[in-house]
Every structure is written in C-alpha cells, then in structure tokens.
Amino acid sequence: PVWLLVSGAAAVVVGVVGVAGWTATRQVTSVDTDSRPTSGARHGTSASGVVGVPLRESAFEFTVYRMACSPAGAASRRQCQATVGVRNLTAEHQAWHGELQRAYLPGGRWVTTDVPATRMANLGRDVFAQPLAAGSRTVLPLVFTVDGREPPEQLELRSGVFSAGVRVDVP
Numbered sequence: 594p595v596w597l598l599v600s601g602a603a604a605v606v607v608g609v610v611g612v613a614g615w616t617a618t619r620q621v622t623s624v625d626t627d628s629r630p631t632s633g634a635r636h637g638t639s640a641s642g643v644v645g646v647p648l649r650e651s652a653f654e655f656t657v658y659r660m661a662c663s664p665a666g667a668a669s670r671r672q673c674q675a676t677v678g679v680r681n682l683t684a685e686h687q688a689w690h691g692e693l694q695r696a697y698l699p700g701g702r703w704v705t706t707d708v709p710a711t712r713m714a715n716l717g718r719d720v721f722a723q724p725l726a727a728g729s730r731t732v733l734p735l736v737f738t739v740d741g742r743e744p745p746e747q748l749e750l751r752s753g754v755f756s757a758g759v760r761v762d763v764p
C-alpha cells in the first residue's frame with residue numbers, strides 16, 4: 594500500500610507540472626511580439642513644450658529655464674546642466690527620482706540624471722532624497738553626463754514611474 598500512495602502522489606505531481614507547463618507555453622506563444630508597446634499603466638496626460646513654458650503632468654509642474662553644456666573638447670564625455678523649476682501640484686508630499694529624468698540625444702539615445710554631479714551642482718544636497726512638500730516650488734540644476742559632441746535635443750521629466758511626464762525641446 595505504501596508504494597501505491599507514493600506512486601499516486603508522484604502521478605499527481607507529474608500531472609500538475611505538466612498542466613502548468615502546457616498552460617504557460619500557451620500563454621507565452623499567444624504574446625504578440627510584433628505589436629507596439631502601449632502607455633501601459635501610465636496615468637495622466639503627457640505634455641510637450643519648449644524652454645520657459647510650464648508643463649503639467651500628474652503630480653508636478655515642470656519649467657525648464659535653460660540648458661547649457663560644457664564645451665565639446667577632446668574628452669568624449671561632458672556635462673549638460675538644465676535649470677529646472679519643479680512645483681508639487683498635489684496636497685501630499687511627492688517623491689521624485691533622478692533615474693526617471695532623461696535627456697534625449699540625437700538618434701534617440703538617452704541618459705538619466707547624473708545624480709552625483711547633480712548633488713555637486715546643488716552644493717552637496719541630494720535633491721531626490723527628500724519628497725517635495727505639498728504645494729511647494731523649487732528651482733534647481735539637473736546634470737546629465739553625455740557622450741559625444743551633440744547636446745541633448747529633449748528632456749523628459751516625470752514625477753513617478755507611472756506618470757506620463759513632460760517633454761521639453763531644448764536648443
């Protein structure tokens with residue numbers, strides 16, 4: 594009787610693993626790999642504009658006041674600094690993250706905020722460490738370290754991972 598119990602349990606385990614594998618295979622093969630991605634779980638409406646124009650997204654209003662890059666010399670990497678105004682439009686503290694702020698280079702490549710360089714430009718203060726208070730406004734430099742001679746063409750700024758964000762064309 595023990596061998597019947599052990600073989601019965603083994604048959605059940607093999608059956609469960611087989612059904613799980615078959616189901617997973619069907620679900621994976623049904624994924625359309627040729628379709629374009631959607632906005633997914635992002636919320637809010639994305640806004641686009643130019644330097645000096647306040648642009649709103651789900652939690653913040655961003656205004657890019659200027660973008661300046663160090664001269665393109667013999668070094669392949671250089672820093673570009675954007676002066677950005679950020680206003681928290683909500684009634685709650687809102688965190689934001691350097692990894693979500695992007696500078697788009699010619700050809701579609703992008704880089705995120707250089708957090709250590711941004712901290713240095715803000716006199717040692719980590720601007721991403723503390724949430725922005727409800728209704729508060731701040732103006733601060735964000736630094737992007739880029740490769741090559743061409744400066745960024747556009748900045749993408751967002752309050753959170755699921756925010757639609759704003760895009761700012763920079764000269």
